[in-house]
Amino acid sequence: xxxxxxxxxxxxxxxxxxxxxxxxxxxxxxxxxxxxxxxxxxxxxxxxxxxxxxxxxxxxxxxxxxxxxxxxxxxxxxxxxxxxxxxxxxxxxxxxxxxxxxxxxxxxxxxxxxxxxxxxxxxxxxxxxxxxxxxxxxxxxxxxxxxxxxxxxxxxxxxxxxxxxxxxxxxxxxxxxxxxxxxxxxxxxxxxxxxxxxxxxxxxxxxxxxxxxxxxxxxxxxxxxxxxxxxxxxxxxxxxxxxxxxxxxxxxxxxxxxxxxxxxxxxxxxxxxxxxxxxxxxxxxxxxxxxxxxxxxxxxxxxxxxxxxxxxxxxxxxxxxxxxxxxxxxxxxxxxxxxxxxxxxxxxxxxxxxxxxxxxxxxxxxxxxxxxxxxxxxxxxxxxxxxxxxxxxxxxxxxxxxxxxxxxxxxxxxxxxxxxxxxxxxxxxxxxxxxxxxxxxxxxxxxxxxxxxxxxxxxxxxxxxxxxxxxxxxxxxxxxxxxxxxxxxxxxxxxxxxxxxxxxxxxxxxxxxxxxxxxxxxxxxxxxxxxxxxxxxxxxxxxxxxxxxxxxxxxxxxxxxxxxxxxxxxxxxxxxxxxxxxxxxxxxxxxxxxxxxxxxxxxxxxxxxxxxxxxxxxxxxxxxxxxxxxxx
Numbered sequence: 001x002x003x004x005x006x007x008x009x010x011x012x013x014x015x016x017x018x019x020x021x022x023x024x025x026x027x028x029x030x031x032x033x034x035x036x037x038x039x040x041x042x043x044x045x046x047x048x049x050x051x052x053x054x055x056x057x058x059x060x061x062x063x064x065x066x067x068x069x070x071x072x073x074x075x076x077x078x079x080x081x082x083x084x085x086x087x088x089x090x091x092x093x094x095x096x097x098x099x100x101x102x103x104x105x106x107x108x109x110x111x112x113x114x115x116x117x118x119x120x121x122x123x124x125x126x127x128x129x130x131x132x133x134x135x136x137x138x139x140x141x142x143x144x145x146x147x148x149x150x151x152x153x154x155x156x157x158x159x160x161x162x163x164x165x166x167x168x169x170x171x172x173x174x175x176x177x178x179x180x181x182x183x184x185x186x187x188x189x190x191x192x193x194x195x196x197x198x199x200x201x202x203x204x205x206x207x208x209x210x211x212x213x214x215x216x217x218x219x220x221x222x223x224x225x226x227x228x229x230x231x232x233x234x235x236x237x238x239x240x241x242x243x244x245x246x247x248x249x250x251x252x253x254x255x256x257x258x259x260x261x262x263x264x265x266x267x268x269x270x271x272x273x274x275x276x277x278x279x280x281x282x283x284x285x286x287x288x289x290x291x292x293x294x295x296x297x298x299x300x301x302x303x304x305x306x307x308x309x310x311x312x313x314x315x316x317x318x319x320x321x322x323x324x325x326x327x328x329x330x331x332x333x334x335x336x337x338x339x340x341x342x343x344x345x346x347x348x349x350x351x352x353x354x355x356x357x358x359x360x361x362x363x364x365x366x367x368x369x370x371x372x373x374x375x376x377x378x379x380x381x382x383x384x385x386x387x388x389x390x391x392x393x394x395x396x397x398x399x400x401x402x403x404x405x406x407x408x409x410x411x412x413x414x415x416x417x418x419x420x421x422x423x424x425x426x427x428x429x430x431x432x433x434x435x436x437x438x439x440x441x442x443x444x445x446x447x448x449x450x451x452x453x454x455x456x457x458x459x460x461x462x463x464x465x466x467x468x469x470x471x472x473x474x475x476x477x478x479x480x481x482x483x484x485x486x487x488x489x490x491x492x493x494x495x496x497x498x499x500x501x502x503x504x505x506x507x508x509x510x511x512x513x514x515x516x517x518x519x520x521x522x523x524x525x526x527x528x529x530x531x532x533x534x535x536x537x538x539x540x541x542x543x544x545x546x547x548x549x550x551x552x553x554x555x556x557x558x559x560x561x562x563x564x565x566x567x568x569x570x571x572x573x574x575x576x577x578x579x580x581x582x583x584x585x586x587x588x589x590x591x592x593x594x595x596x597x598x599x600x601x602x603x604x605x606x607x608x609x610x611x612x613x614x615x616x617x618x619x620x621x622x623x624x625x626x627x628x629x630x631x632x
Contacts, residue, residue, distance in 0.1 A: 001101075001102040002034075002037050002099050002100070002101060002102065003099070003100045003102050004037065004084070004097040004098060004099045004100070005083070005084075005097055005098075006018055006019050007023075007075065008102070009033065009034060009037055011034055014027065014030050016030065016033070016074065023074050024074070025070070025071070025074050026067070026070060028053065028067060029067045029070045029071055029074070031053050032049065032053065032064070032067045032068065032071060033071050035049060035052055035053060036049075036085060036093060036094075036095040037095050037099055039095065040095045040096075040097075040098075040099045041094065041095070041096070042094060043088055043091055043092050043093070043094045044092050044093055044094065045091065045092040046061055046064055046092055046093075048092070049064060049092070049093070050064060054501070062503075062504050062505070063500070063501050063504055066504055068085060068087075068093060071084075071085065072084075072085060082096060083096070083097055084096065084097045179215055179216050179217060179244075180216075180217035180218075180219075180242070180243040180244050180245065181210065181216065181217070181218055181219070181243055181244070181245040181246065181247060182218075182219040182223070182224045182237070182238070182241045182243045182245075182246050182247070183203050183206050183207045183210070183218070183219075183224055183246075183247045183248075184203065184224055184225075184227055184228075184237070184246060184247070184248045184249075185199065185200050185203045185224065185225050185227075185228040186199040186200070186202050186203045186248070186249040186250055186251050186260075187199060187248075187249070187250040187251070188250075188251060189250045189251060189252040189259075190251070190252055190253045190254060191254055195251060195253045196332070197328050197329045197331070197332035198251060198253055198325065198328055199250070199251040200225070200228075200328075200331075200332060200335070201327075201328030201331055201332065202249070202251060202260070202328075203224075203225075203249070204221050204331060206247070207219075207220070207221055207224065208404075208405075208435065208438075210437065211435040211436070211437035211438045212404075212434060212435050212436070212437070214436045214437075216437055217243070217437060217467075217468065218437045218468070219241050219242075219243055219468060219469065219470070220438075220439035220440070220468050220469030220472065221335075221469075222439075222469050222471065222472040223241060223469045223470050223471035223472055224241070225335075226471045234246050234248075234265050234267060234270060235267055235268070235270055237267075238267025238268075239267070240470075240471070241470060241471070242467075242470060243267060244266065244267055244268065245264060245265065245266060245267060246264075246265050246267060247262060247263070247264050247265075248262070248263055248265070249261055249262040249263065256281055257279065257280070257281060258279075258280050258281075259277060259279050259280075260277070260280075261276070261277045262276055262277075319357060319360060320356050320357040320360070322356050323352075323353040323354075323356035323357035323360050323363065324353070324360075326349045326350075326352040326353035326356060326363075327349070327350070327353040327360065327362055327363050327366060329345075329349045330345075330346045330347075330348075330349035330350045330353065330363075330366050330370070331346075331366065333345045333346040333349065334346045334366070334369065334370065338373065338377055340379060343370055343373060343374055343379060346366075346370045347367065347370045347371070347374070350363050350366045350367040350370060351367065353366070354367065359399055360399075361395075361396045361397075361399035361400035361403050361406060362396070362400075362403065362405060364392045364393070364395040364396035364399065364406070365392070365393065365396035365403060365405035365406045365408075365409045366405075367392040368389045368390070368392035368393040368396065368406075368409035368410070368412075368413070369389075369405075369409050369412070371385055371386075371388050371389035371392060372385070372386065372389040372409065372412045372413055372416065372417075375389060375417070376416055376601055377570075378569065378570045382417070382598065382599050383417075383599075386413055386416075386417040386418075386599075389409070389412075389413050390410070390413045390417075390418075392409070393406055393407075393409040393410035393413060394410070396409065397410065402434060403434070404430075404431040404434035404435040404438065404441065405431075407427040407428070407430045407431040407434070408427070408428070408431045408438075408440065408441060408444060410423075410427045411424045411427035411428045411431065411444055411448075412444070414427060415444075415447065415448060415451065415604070416599075416601050417599050419604060419628050419629055419630075420629075421448065421451070421452060421629060421630070424448055425448060428441060428444055428445050428448060431444075432445070437468065438468075439465045439468035439469035439472070439475075440465075442461050442462075442464050442465035442468065443461075443462070443465045443475065443478070445461050446458045446461035446462045446465060446478070446482075447478075449461060450482060450485075450605065450608060451604040451605060451607070451630070452607070452630065452631060453607040453608045453630070453631065455482055455485050455486045455608055456486070458482045459479065459482045459483060459486065462475060462478055462479040462482060463479065466479065471502055472502070473498075473499045473500075473502035473503035473506050474499070474503075474506070476495045476496070476498045476499035476502065477495070477496065477499040477506060477508065477509060477512065479495050480492045480493075480495035480496040480499065480512060481512055483495060484512060484515065484516050484519075484610070485608050485609075485610060487519075489516055489519075489520065492512075492516055493513075493516070496509060496512060496513055507535050507538065508533075508535065508538055509533070510529050510530055510532045510533040510538070510542070511530060511533055511535075511538040511539075511541065511542045513529045513530075514526040514527070514529040514530035514542045514545070514546060515542075515545070515610070515611070517529060518545060518546065518549055519610060523546050523549035523550045524550065526542070526545070526546045526549070527542075527543065527546035527547065527550065529542075530542025530543060530545075530546055531543070536566065536567070537563060537566075537567045537570075537571045537574060540559050540560075540562055540563040540566075540567075541559075541563060541571070541574045541577070541578060543555070543556075543559040544556050544559040544560040544563060544578040545577075545578060545581055545611070547559060548578075548581065548582050556578075556582070560575070560578050563575060563578070568594075569598070570600075571600075571602075572591050572592075572594040572595035572598055572600045573591070573592070573595040573600040573601075573602035573603050573605075573606075574602060575591045576588045576589075576590075576591035576592045576595060576612075577609065577611040577612065578611075579591060580611055580612045580613075580614050580615050581611045581614070583614055585614070585615060585618055585620075588612075588615060589615070589618070589620045589624075592606070592624060593624075596624065596627065596628070603628070604628065604630070606621075606624065606625070606628070606630070607625065607630050607631075
């Protein structure tokens with residue numbers, strides 16, 4: 001037992017008391033406070049706290065800041081005039097109040113545990129984009145050369161008897177093997193530091209190229225790029241990503257010349273297996289592949305990977321270097337999120353790349369991706385936007401049938417607008433054959449399984465996607481929702497907490513938690529949870545549901561009417577959910593019909609949605625499934 005001023009910290013039972021009254025504090029918030037109290041008077045850095053409380057796990061530093069805020073609120077502390085926790089900019093945190101150790105004092109009788117909603121008062125959320133992993137054509141020879149060199153390096157290490165000890169992965173309990181690798185974002189070493197789009201693009205393209213190799217586990221972009229600019233020890237990075245090898249590099253682009261430096265490192269002992277530097281003229285950058293290919297041809301006869309793995313081969317067609325740079329700039333803005341300006345810029349760069357090289361398949365796939373996103377979020381007119389997205393995807397596939405990104409873009413149109421489930425399945429199977437190691441292909445397959453009501457299959461596919469992209473918060477949220485649909489509530493909460501640890505600014509997190517609490521008959525806790533969501537439609541939808549469950553019909557009506565007034569054009573399906581939950585079938589089908597006509601992206605989830613169960617015996621439900629070509 002520790003005491004400071006009017007507070008007592010019961011470390012045995014994980015309770016905080018103030019003058020005999022219990023002070024609610026989330027479990028991890030308590031752990032942070034206890035750690036600071038244990039080191040009273042010492043400046044504890046952010047990294048020290050994260051490593052102590054989240055060992056072997058990557059956690060967004062924003063999570064720690066959120067818990068510090070929560071602790072200050074519980075202690076009624078002020079950051080500008082602290083009595084308990086002092087913030088030292090760029091250094092860390094220090095507990096400054098005098099602490100008395102009362103270990104010999106009989107602890108106060110424990111109060112009952114708080115319900116989960118009080119234990120997990122989390123920061124509210126905003127949307128996160130899940131960009132498709134758009135791949136460039138195999139003709140982009142610079143990236144190709146690096147892929148071949150990488151495989152050579154791994155092969156050479158095995159050939160000379162190098163022994164790779166498995167690394168631990170936070171996403172997968174099984175150990176990683178010697179055919180697992182993460183490609184970290186390349187450092188921009190250009191004099192003006194204005195070539196980040198180019199350096200990031202090279203690393204991303206290499207990830208996509210390596211994902212083509214069957215039997216090679218390649219960590220996805222979202223997880224690998226978490227470490228951009230952090231200069232973290234590679235062994236620690238390898239442990240967090242669950243890989244045995246890491247490829248890192250740098251790019252220096254000045255005028256018409258580019259210098260690319262790459263290095264392959266073993267995670268277990270930090271031994272650098274291979275490094276090389278290439279100086280090229282930008283206009284001749286793809287020609288380097290031939291000399292690299294000749295150098296590695298013999299070594300590739302050693303079968304490290306599966307004998308059936310496809311051999312990567314360069315394309316005979318060169319890409320316009322300026323078109324390639326425009327494409328990379330488009331990818332850079334796609335990765336930034338769903339901000340309208342970023343999407344506009346991404347589309348502009350895709351169009352520019354196509355104008356410079358009308359036969360550039362990757363640019364057409366990129367254009368399709370951006371147009372589909374704009375149509376899905378209401379940034380453009382739905383039918384027109386999807387028509388153009390479909391045409392661009394078809395163009396990409398026609399130009400390069402070996403380009404997985406084209407099929408992936410087509411699948412998004414088929415699922416989110418056409419509701420052509422068989423066509424989407426065919427597109428995703430083709431993309432999976434071309435890039436068997438793509439986390440985005442697995443995620444899309446999981447989404448398709450979810451829409452078709454195949455919950456167990458969706459859970460399995462999301463788990464596989466997490467294995468390849470273990471630090472992507474959206475994957476954990478999606479898996480958590482599927483576990484909720486499957487009534488596996490304990491596992492759901494663990495996935496949602498992991499999602500929040502990775503990204504506190506994640507949309508629908510609190511709404512999903514609240515829905516779980518409603519399904520467990522805990523509406524008051526559900527209301528408190530949903531109130532934490534700053535996403536407008538998520539909060540209004542959640543309040544409409546929770547107030548109704550509490551018997552507070554007038555307040556439920558108020559929240560629902562506000563949802564209708566502000567989001568009838570983009571949340572018709574969510575409005576139907578509320579009516580269905582409230583047992584108002586006619587109203588629910590009225591809004592479902594509107595959602596059908598608007599091609600609301602939530603509508604295909606009708607079959608497995610727990611909020612829609614009251615409609616299952618209605619003939620209109622069966623008729624709607626038939627209209628959407630969903631299995632009954």
